[in-house]
Amino acid sequence: MVFSRGRRVPPRAGGDAAIRAFHVSKSYSAGSFALHDVSLELGRGEFVFLTGPSGAGKTTLLRLLFAAEHPSEGQIVVLGRNIARLGARAVPPLRRHIGVVFQDFKLLPRRTVEENVALALEVVGTPRQRTRAKVFAVLKQLGLQHRRHHHPLSLSGGEQQRVAIARALVNEPEILLADEPTGNLDPDLTVEIMDLIASAATRGTTVLVATHELALVERYGKRTVRLEGGRIAEDVPCSGAVR
Amino acid sequence: MRRAAARLLYFGRTALRGLAASPLTSTVAVATIGVCLVLVGAFALLLRNMEELLDHFGDDLRVTAYLEEGLSEAQLRGLAQRARAVEGVQSVRLVSKREALERFREGVGRGAALLEGLDENPLPASLEITLLPERRSAQGMAAVVAALGGLPGIDELASGQDWVEGYLRAVALIRGLGIGLGVILALATLLIVANTIRLAVLARRDELEILSLVGASRWFVSTPFLLEGLAQGAIGGALALAMLFGIFQLVLPGFSFGLELLLGGSAPRFFDGTEAAWLVAAGAGLGLLGSGAALAGDWRA
Numbered sequence: 001m002v003f004s005r006g007r008r009v010p011p012r013a014g015g016d017a018a019i020r021a022f023h024v025s026k027s028y029s030a031g032s033f034a035l036h037d038v039s040l041e042l043g044r045g046e047f048v049f050l051t052g053p054s055g056a057g058k059t060t061l062l063r064l065l066f067a068a069e070h071p072s073e074g075q076i077v078v079l080g081r082n083i084a085r086l087g088a089r090a091v092p093p094l095r096r097h098i099g100v101v102f103q104d105f106k107l108l109p110r111r112t113v114e115e116n117v118a119l120a121l122e123v124v125g126t127p128r129q130r131t132r133a134k135v136f137a138v139l140k141q142l143g144l145q146h147r148r149h150h151h152p153l154s155l156s157g158g159e160q161q162r163v164a165i166a167r168a169l170v171n172e173p174e175i176l177l178a179d180e181p182t183g184n185l186d187p188d189l190t191v192e193i194m195d196l197i198a199s200a201a202t203r204g205t206t207v208l209v210a211t212h213e214l215a216l217v218e219r220y221g222k223r224t225v226r227l228e229g230g231r232i233a234e235d236v237p238c239s240g241a242v243r
Numbered sequence: 244m245r246r247a248a249a250r251l252l253y254f255g256r257t258a259l260r261g262l263a264a265s266p267l268t269s270t271v272a273v274a275t276i277g278v279c280l281v282l283v284g285a286f287a288l289l290l291r292n293m294e295e296l297l298d299h300f301g302d303d304l305r306v307t308a309y310l311e312e313g314l315s316e317a318q319l320r321g322l323a324q325r326a327r328a329v330e331g332v333q334s335v336r337l338v339s340k341r342e343a344l345e346r347f348r349e350g351v352g353r354g355a356a357l358l359e360g361l362d363e364n365p366l367p368a369s370l371e372i373t374l375l376p377e378r379r380s381a382q383g384m385a386a387v388v389a390a391l392g393g394l395p396g397i398d399e400l401a402s403g404q405d406w407v408e409g410y411l412r413a414v415a416l417i418r419g420l421g422i423g424l425g426v427i428l429a430l431a432t433l434l435i436v437a438n439t440i441r442l443a444v445l446a447r448r449d450e451l452e453i454l455s456l457v458g459a460s461r462w463f464v465s466t467p468f469l470l471e472g473l474a475q476g477a478i479g480g481a482l483a484l485a486m487l488f489g490i491f492q493l494v495l496p497g498f499s500f501g502l503e504l505l506l507g508g509s510a511p512r513f514f515d516g517t518e519a520a521w522l523v524a525a526g527a528g529l530g531l532l533g534s535g536a537a538l539a540g541d542w543r544a
Contacts, residue, residue: 066456089460096458106453110264122253123459125246167457 017077018044018175018206019065024074026060026230034060036230038074042208044174047201047238049217050210052227058210061227062177065208066098067091079174096124099168099205101197103180105160107152113139113163114148120171138170142196158189165196169205176200178209182216190216198222250463258470261443269475272439276479276526279428281486284514284522286421288487291518292511293414304379306387306402308370314396319368322396326370329390331378336371340364367398381407429529432479436472436533444468444537469534476530480523487522488513 019042026035035057042048050058063069064076067083076083081094099120107116114135121131139145142162152160161181168176178197182190194209194216201207211217217224221239225232262269308326310319319337326335338346343366348358372391374383384402392400444451454464491513514522 092455092458092460092463094458095456098458100456106449106456108450108453119453120457122249123454123457123463125250127245127249128252131249171457 016044017041020077022075024071024076027072033230038232042206044206045204047207047222049222049224050208051217051224056227057230058227059179062179062210065177066100097174099173099176101164101168101178101181103183105164107163109153112149112151116163117166117170120167134170138166142166157184161193176205176207180211254466254470257467261471268439272435272475273479275435276432276476277482279432280480280483280526283425283428284483284487290418304403306372306384308391308397309367309399311396311398318396323370326372329387331375331383331386332372333375334373338369338371340366340368432529433533436530437537440468440472440534440537465538468538472530472534473527477523477527480526484519484522
C-alpha cells in the first residue's frame, strides 16, 4: 500500500492503534541498551506523556517512532507500517503523516515563518495558493499570522516553538511527536505551548510528548508512560483531570 | 499538473537560493568550468576549421598524369580512355603541351619573359583526372595512382596524396590532443562541481535534516542541488562560448600567419548555433554529473 497524500492512512494491522511497540530494544554498543524490551500501544487520538530522567530512553523511543533509527530487537508498527522492516524509500511517505516538534525548534533561520511552515506542504507538492491558505490558517490558529513574514531569530522562544508546532500540524498529521517541547521555555509559555499540543489530540491526532517536567504531566492528567534505564517503569492511565 | 508546477517552482526557487547563498563558491566554480571549456572549445573550433578545409579542398584534389614525349593522338585518346575507366574517376581532361605552356605563362605573370629564350616547349602534355566527390581523399587518390602507375605512355603521376595524408595526420594529432585534454578537463570540472555541491550540502545540513523530518524524499532534496550543478555548468559553458567568441574576434586576427599554416587561405569560422548550443550543453551535462557525484553518498539525516 502506498501512503496517500493528506488523507488518513487506513489501519493495516493493530486495529485502532496508531503506534504499537512489541518488545523493542535499541542498543548502540554491545551489552548496553538505550531501550530494553519496551512494549507499548497508543490508540488513535490518544494523548500520552512519556516521562523519565535524562538518559531514560525517551528521545530514542521517539526517534524509532519516526523511523530515524531502526530497533535492534522487536517490532514497531506505526500507522500500520513495521518500522523494523521499512526500507529507506518508504520512510518519507510515513513521515508525512507524523509531525515532530523538538526542544531546539529546528527552524531555518534564513527563511521566514511562513516559509518554514510551508516546507511540510512543499514536500508533498501542494499547490502554492493552497499552501499559502493552509499556512495562514494554521498560523492564525496559533496566533502567529502577524509574524508570518518575520524570520525565526527575531521571535521569542515561545513564538519559535509555536512556529515549529505550526510546521508539525500544517499537514494534519495522524501522529504528533514532541521531544521536550517546553524545555527552553518559561512556565507561562510552557502551558501555552502544551495547550496547543493537547488541542491537536482533540482533533484526532495521536500525541506523544516526551518531557521530564512532572508538574506539567500532573496538570494535564493524561496517560503517562515512565521510562527508567530504557525500560517502562510505569504506565499510568489518564485521570482526566486538568489542573 | 498543479502539484508538478508547484514542485518545479520550489526546485527552481531553492536552486537559485542555493546559488545566491554561496556566491563566491558558485562564481569560482562557474569561472573554472568556463576556463576548462574554453580550452576544449578552442580545440574543437580548430578541428572544425581544419576538417572543413579538407572538405573544401577536396573539390580541388585531382591526379595529374604527365605523359611521355612523342605520343600520337590515338595513344593520347587511348590513355585518356584507360584513365576514365578507372573506378572512382569522374572525368579526364587532356592538357596539351601548348595549353600547359599557356597556363604556365599566365601563372608566372611578368616572369613569362624568361620563356622567350626557349627553343622548344619543355612542358609535357598531361591528363588531369578528377575523382568522384566521394573518392576525393588520400585513399581515393592512391587507388587511382595505383591503377594508372606503370602504364606505357605515362611518365609520372602527381597527386596531393602526400599533402592530404600529412594534413590528416595533423588533424588526427590535434583531435587526439583535444580528446585527451578534454577528458582531463572534464574530470577536473566534475571534481570542482562535485566539491562545490558537496560544500553546499554541508552548509545546508540543517535544512536537509528538517526536510527529511517533514517527509521529503531523497530526490526531492537532491533535485535543487542537481539544478544548481546544471546551472553552474550551463553558465560556465555560456561563459566559455563568450570568451571563445571574444578571442576569435579580437585576438585571432593577430595570428593570421600561424593560422595560414593550419588552414591555408580559407577564412576561419566560428561555431554555428548548433555547435554553440552543444558547448553550453556540455557544460550543463558536466555540472549535472558533478552534482550527481556529490550526492551519490548518503547524506540523509
